[in-house]
Every structure is written in structure tokens, then in C-alpha cells.
Amino acid sequence: MNLKEIREIARQRMEGSCRLCRVCNGVVCAGETPGMGGVGSGAGFQNNVAALQRIRLNMRTLHDVMEPDLRVELFGLQLDFPVLAAPVAGMGLNFPAVGTEEDLARWAVVGAKMAGTLGMSGDGPDPTTFPSGLRAIQHVHGHGIPVVKPLPLQDLQPKIEQAEQAGCVALAMDIDAAGILMMRRAGYRVGPKTKAEIADIVASTKLPFILKGIMTADDAEKAVEAGVAGIVVSNHGGRILDHTPGTAEVLGEIAAAVQGRITVLMDGGIRSGFDVMKVLALGADAVLVGRPLTVAGFGNGEQGVCTQLLQFRDELERAMVLTGCRTLADVGPHVIRQA
Ligand SMILES: Cc1cc2nc3c(=O)[nH]c(=O)nc-3n(C[C@H](O)[C@H](O)[C@H](O)COP(=O)(O)O)c2cc1C
Numbered sequence: 001m002n003l004k005e006i007r008e009i010a011r012q013r014m015e016g017s018c019r020l021c022r023v024c025n026g027v028v029c030a031g032e033t034p035g036m037g038g039v040g041s042g043a044g045f046q047n048n049v050a051a052l053q054r055i056r057l058n059m060r061t062l063h064d065v066m067e068p069d070l071r072v073e074l075f076g077l078q079l080d081f082p083v084l085a086a087p088v089a090g091m092g093l094n095f096p097a098v099g100t101e102e103d104l105a106r107w108a109v110v111g112a113k114m115a116g117t118l119g120m121s122g123d124g125p126d127p128t129t130f131p132s133g134l135r136a137i138q139h140v141h142g143h144g145i146p147v148v149k150p151l152p153l154q155d156l157q158p159k160i161e162q163a164e165q166a167g168c169v170a171l172a173m174d175i176d177a178a179g180i181l182m183m184r185r186a187g188y189r190v191g192p193k194t195k196a197e198i199a200d201i202v203a204s205t206k207l208p209f210i211l212k213g214i215m216t217a218d219d220a221e222k223a224v225e226a227g228v229a230g231i232v233v234s235n236h237g238g239r240i241l242d243h244t245p246g247t248a249e250v251l252g253e254i255a256a257a258v259q260g261r262i263t264v265l266m267d268g269g270i271r272s273g274f275d276v277m278k279v280l281a282l283g284a285d286a287v288l289v290g291r292p293l294t295v296a297g298f299g300n301g302e303q304g305v306c307t308q309l310l311q312f313r314d315e316l317e318r319a320m321v322l323t324g325c326r327t328l329a330d331v332g333p334h335v336i337r338q339a
Pocket of ligand 1: 089
């Protein structure tokens with residue numbers, strides 16, 4: 001099935017939760033959370049897409065780069081290309097009456113493994129969410145990263161142990177879920193964390209620990225000092241705090257602050273392999289993609305996610321040839337310009 005066919009099926013299955021716009025930019029679905037939209041005015045989601053649209057790629061063709069090497073090593077694992085499936089959870093909440101929570105996680109995690117890369121699973125107010133994601137990761141013998149909510153360490157302990165027993169590649173926390181009222185009302189003690197609390201979590205597990213939802217250089221510095229293995233520069237796809245900047249607006253200063261001490265990932269508004277190129281040029285080691293892969297999953301399950309990821313790979317490969325980058329290490333600020 002090609003991507004056009006995949007999207008046609010997804011359009012029918014996602015009726016009522018996503019309109020599959022020509023450009024997935026958060027305009028039509030502004031305020032649709034639950035659903036696929038951004039929170040409130042939708043500005044955070046829209047800023048993600050707009051920030052990437054403002055960046056141009058410098059075409060360079062006088063060189064001998066024919067077959068670029070897209071491989072990247074992350075958390076001790078070699079991936080064929082630097083595009084990961086972001087955690088997207090909440091089937092019942094965001095996409096009523098379509099599939100199971102485990103389907104949603106399996107499409108991302110198994111589809112990413114099929115494509116030669118890595119997927120993540122999410123968590124939420126429904127207690128079956130985290131175990132569903134973990135089961136999807138167990139399908140591929142631990143080849144995935146589960147994401148936990150920012151709960152107190154004692155509440156996290158069982159999930160940390162389950163992730164370790166499943167042999168997961170790493171463990172992540174979407175620290176930006178600190179203010180999710182729905183979780184608090186459901187009795188979960190989610191909240192912000194101090195540097196010392198993050199350091200305690202890092203010390204409590206042998207898995208590399210990743211903080212997802214970093215938007216300032218200041219927080220990135222604290223994360224490094226707390227001993228995390230990586231951060232994801234992310235505003236949760238604009239679904240948490242209205243009026244956040246686009247992630248591509250802040251990535252440069254965050255990468256400069258981190259100075260290669262830990263892995264830097266970024267997500268938000270990435271819609272093609274050409275966007276991936278821009279994000280790598282701004283200083284990320286790899287990227288996460290959310291909504292486009294979820295749509296592909298609704299269209300054709302894990303195979304749909306794999307097909308969409310391979311399209312990102314092919315576009316990135318083309319971008320590397322046309323900017324003269326032999327390896328990902330060659331991708332730098334010289335390949336982009338701001339409009
Ligand atoms: C429906 C939906 C559910 C999501 N669930 C989670 C989640 O459980 N945990 C998490 O860390 N991020 C979650 N995210 C955020 C994504 O991981 C990611 O940060 C975001 O979608 C990236 O932006 P993009 O969709 O524009 O690529 C969710 C996003 C969407 C659209």
C-alpha cells in the first residue's frame with residue numbers, strides 16, 4: 001500500500017478526530033485536545049510547523065557525495081536513520097471507538113523497528129496505558145522506549161522495574177505533563193521536578209534516562225547536571241501550554257548549552273525528511289515524529305508506520321546528497337538559512 005492509499009483509509013478511520021489536512025499544521029484542529037490538535041489557541045502546534053517552514057536548505061551540488069550514510073548511534077543502539085516514532089497514547093480519549101491502546105503503541109514501536117529505527121510508547125490517566133505500551137515493546141524484545149509521567153519516585157518504581165524487566169533500550173519521562181489537570185483529577189500526583197529529584201530517578205534505574213519536554217537552555221543545563229542520558233526538545237506537539245515557541249526556534253540555543261554532553265532529540269511539526277535535515281542542522285542528534293506516523297498507523301498499522309518512516313528516510317537521503325553531507329556529522333548550520 002502506498003502513502004496515498006494509507007492516508008485514504010486513515011481519513012475514514014479517523015473521522016471525527018483528524019481531518020488529514022494537506023499541511024498538518026494545527027490550524028483547523030486548534031483547541032482539539034482530546035483529539036489531534038494543540039491546546040487552547042493551537043499556537044504551540046502552529047509555531048512548531050511555522051518555525052520549520054521559516055528555515056531554508058542551501059543546495060550544494062559541487063561535491064562527490066553519492067550515497068550518504070544516515071546511520072546514528074543512540075543509547076548504545078545503531079539505527080539506520082535518525083527518525084524515531086514519538087509516543088502517542090490515549091486511544092480511547094483521543095480517537096474514540098477505533099482501536100485498542102495496544103494497537104496505537106504497537107503501530108509505532110513495531111513499525112519503527114521494521115523501518116530500522118526505534119519507537120516510543122506513552123502513558124496517561126487510564127492505568128492500562130503504560131502496560132499496553134510495554135506489551136508492544138515486548139513484541140520486539142525490548143526494542144523501544146516507554147515514557148512515564150512525572151510522578152513521585154515511589155509511584156514510578158513499579159514502572160521502572162517493569163521497563164527494566166522488559167529489556168527496554170531506555171526510559172523516558174514527559175516532564176511537560178507536570179500540569180496535566182486530567183491526571184491530577186484522576187488522583188495522580190504529577191508535577192514539576194527539582195534537579196535533585198531528577199538525579200534520584202536517574203540513580204534508581206540502570207536504563208539510560210531521557211527527559212522529554214525541555215524548552216529552555218536553562219532546563220537543559222539542569223537536566224545535564226542531574227545526569228540524564230538525553231533530552232527531547234519538545235512542547236508535546238503544542239498540547240500542554242498554549243503559546244510556547246516552536247521547538248525549532250529554541251533548539252539552537254539548547255544544543256549550544258548542552259555542547260554534546262548528552263543526546264539531544266527534538267520533535268514538533270516535522271513533516272518530511274527535509275524538515276529532519278533542518279533539525280539536525282540546528283544541532284539535534286535525531287528527531288521524533290508524532291502525528292504523521294499516527295495517521296499512517298490508522299491507515300495500515302505497523303506497516304503504515306514503516307512506509308511513512310521510509311519516506312522520511314528517503315527524503316533525508318536526498319537532502320544529504322543535495323547539500324553535500326556524507327554522514328550525519330557533516331550536517332551543520334552551513335546547510336540552512338533562516339528566511
Ligand atoms: C494524540 C497524541 C497523544 C500523545 N500522547 C503522548 C504521550 O502519552 N506521552 C508523550 O510523551 N507525548 C505524547 N504526545 C506528544 C508526542 O509524543 C510528540 O511530542 C508530538 O506529537 C510531536 O509533534 P508532532 O505530532 O507535530 O510530530 C502525544 C501527541 C498526540 C498528538
